[in-house]
Amino acid sequence: MDSFWGAFSGALGLVIALDPDLMEIIGLSMRVTLTAVFLACLIGLPLGAAVGTFKFPGRALVAVILNALMGLPPVVVGLLVYLVLSASGPLGPLRLLYTQTAMIIAQMVLVTPIVAALTRQVIEDLNREYAEQFASLGVGALDRLTAMLWDARYSLLTVALAGFGRAVAEVGAVIIVGGNINHVTRVMTTTIALETSKGNLQLALALGVILLMIAFAVNAGVMALRASAARAAYA
């Protein structure tokens, strides 16, 4: 118990002192995660909206596949991305393995189905409400899609938040494709795993606390935004 409190006070000391190593790891984590979530939204939002709006053969199957992919095991994704990016893989010549780009790709593969599947559900519900009015006004396919994405923007923030939660907490895939190289691909989760195995609980705990604080802060921010939007009847 003493060692726990000792580690905890040491962790707080690192956080308060804005330890440079700690800050570097946090910065790298945020850069990788936010880029991956941004790219996943860029693909997942229109994809989910299209599946939720348009009727086409196999639509139900696509929805089932998207839902199933939400539960992709991170280590499997890590392995697949590793095989694709490794020297003998199709993207080997790009030399992306053990880089931040590789970590972004792995996180993007994990997050895109989550964003797409949840977006499909949100837009499908909205489409049920808007479809006849849009048909009556003669709204074209692209305008329908963009109008619904815009009108559902506050609900879709929660979708992006779910993607962020998945990405920022990810360890299995990024450690395989990133290699956990100090100052290069070492992010919060991989550092926690490494430092715990080394017995350096101070840094591991400090990162754990910060990870939790970031998760709380992002959730609180999005919830506040949604609540104010709902009060103004935009959500």
Added chain:
Amino acid sequence: MRDAAFDTPGSASTLSRSPVVNDPLLDVRSLGFSAGGEKLLHGVDVAIRRGSRTLIMGPNGAGKSLLLRLMHGLLQPLEGAILWQGGRMNASARRAQAMVFQRPVLLRRSVIANLKFALTVRGMRGAKRADKVRSALETAGLSHLARRPARVLSGGEQQRLSLVRALACDPELLFLDEPTANLDPASTAAIEALILDANARGVTIVLVTHDAGQAKRLGEDLVFLQDGTVVETGPVETVLTNPRSEPVRAWRDGRLYLGPNTQSLNNYPGRKN
């Protein structure tokens, strides 16, 4: 199946095909529609005169809203045809029409953004669109609420916005599906005034209503539906004052019409008169 009461002279298709209706704007011929193995509309003939105000009336479940949606092209008929100015109903025909729904469907945006969206979809931009928006807001009496989120407006304000949004698209034909069903008398009067004003400017009106008073205030022609088919058509005043078919008589007298071989519910044993 048509009952004897439906075949009274001058009812149904006979009247809707009367020589008065030359060159109709919208011509519904032998229209049929089924869903889940049930025939919801069958043998419907309706001709909408250009510049007229046509009311579609009938009890709940008669197929009024369904007929409106078919006429507007939101659903495809399984039988029969709907002709626009004698030709096929195509995209340009659809753009010459607009519809106001019973429950206003407003985007999660401000009042002004709702109007702008509809006009942008119709290809209007710049000063012309701004003028249209300003004019629509003034017509609806919503200028002071222009920046307010549309979904916080009262029911009457929402329906007025929905109506002027439809009218801003300059339709030749406006469909309205019970637009005042949930409104107070003042809001109802405001909507009716907007409808009459639009009609005076040449917009053809097709309106579904349950309100006999509104029918007399707004209607010229009346189409009465019962069990998915037209049982009587004619001038509103004539049909409602002197109905020739039993379903219309039952509806006017507030009785539930259960079919040609069934007594109306007002005659059930023990009913207090």
